[in-house]
Amino acid sequence: MAIPLAIGLSTASVQADTIRIALAETPSDELAAFFVALERAKANGLDYEWTAFSDEELAIQAVLSGQMDIGFGTPYAAMQRSKAPLRIVFQLSKLKFFPVTTKKYSSLEDLNGEPILLHSRGGGTDSIANVIEDRLGIEFGERSYVPGSSNRVAALLGxxxxxxxxxxxxxNKLMRSEAGENFNVLEMFEVEASDEALFANLNWIQENEEDVNTFVKALVSVWQDMAEDPxxxxxxxxxxxxxxQLPQEILDQLDGFYADAVExxxxxxNGGGRKAAQADMEWYSAAGQLDGDASELNIEDFWYLAPLDAAMN
Known part of the structure; x- marks a missing residue:
């Protein structure tokens, strides 16, 4: 049965050696840096097409099925369950999310037994809630799920x-608004684990080494340039x-968005590399998405570091 798609576009006529990329969402300001990297890779000879799926799980399944070559996500559970040797090659972004509450609460400990609104069952915010409970020895009350940070902000405001x-x-948008004074951003421990990463089947990576190296090198160049000048x-x-092609109001905010993101x-x-891989082992193990003790997990079972190592040399 065909996997449902959201949007599909190509930068070139589809050829046998065209890399097929599975996005986990439609293009937005958060994907602007990624598309800049694609433009740089294209200038260096990379042929690609991209398809936007409606969520991360569909993007992962598209790579597992061979419909797509490389995808967005952190498919750690799928890596352990599947016989396909999926490997991460680049950390696109870290799991930087923030507990925000009304003035009713002033610390994470105050949320013991209290209801909390999250993105999706088993998703990134759910894993954050699990780790908060584990580290602080608390237990949230009822968990409700509303996809999209902006929708959860609307729930707070309403x-x-x-x-x-x-x-x-x-x-940042909420706390800078007129309503910001009505809310608290609770102090949160530092997280180096991956929110979004680029992954593919190891066999495919090794068979397309030159293209993958071109792609990862372009990503590294953009991420490093962005760190210097967003x-x-x-x-x-x-x-x-x-x-x-996004609305002008979004394009006008790109500088602010990336300045905030870099800061x-x-x-x-450096694309995450071994530091991110180890942080992922610890985070996703604590979050219940990886079986086994983090100290006993081998990062090379989940990451393939050769393209990133080559880009950094």
């Missing part, structure tokens, strides 16, 4: 929730590409 976990961009993303965004540590200029 008085339908007192506590949630949202992304960096929406946290405005590079707006300046290099292709006006005729999917990001360039907030959302992106590792």
């Amino acid at each position: 008085g339908r929730a007192d506590a949630t976990i949202i992304d960096l961009s929406n946290k 405005t590079i993303i707006r300046r290099e965004t292709n006006p005729d590409g999917p990001i360039g 907030g540590g959302l992106y590792d200029p």
Whole structure:
């Protein structure tokens, strides 16, 4: 049965050696840096097409089935369950989410037994809630699920929730708004684990080594340039590409979005590598998405570091 798709576009006529990329969402400001990297890779000879799936699980399944070559996500549970040798090659972003509450609460410990609004069952915010419970020895009350940080902000503003976990961009928008004085951002421990990563079947990676190296090198160059000057993303965004076609009000905010993201540590200029891999073992093990003790897990069963090592040399 065919996997349902959201949007599919190609940068070139589809050829046998065209890399098929499975996005886990439709193009947005959060994907602008990724598309800048694709433009750089294309300039160095990479042929690609991308398809946007409606969620991460569908993107993972598309790679597992061979419908797509490389995908977005953190498919750790699928890596352990599947016979397919999936491997991560690049950390796209860290798991930087923030507990935001009404003035009713002032610390994470205050949320013991209290209801919380999260993105999805088994998703990133759910794993964050699990780790908070584990580290602080507390237990949240009822968990309710509303996809999209902006929708959870609306629930806070509408008085339908007192506590949630949202992304960096929406946290900043809320706290800078007139309503910001009505909310607290609770102090959170530092997280180096991956929120989004780029992964593929190891056999495919090794069979397409040159293209994968070109792709990862382009990603590293953009992530490092962005760390030095976040405005590079707006300046290099292709006006005729999917990001360039977004509403002008979003394009006008790209500088602010990426300045906040860089300052907030959302992106590792070195693509994560071994540090991120080890952080992922610890995080996703504690979150219940990896079986086994983190100290006994081998990062090479989940990451393939050769392309990143080559890009860093």
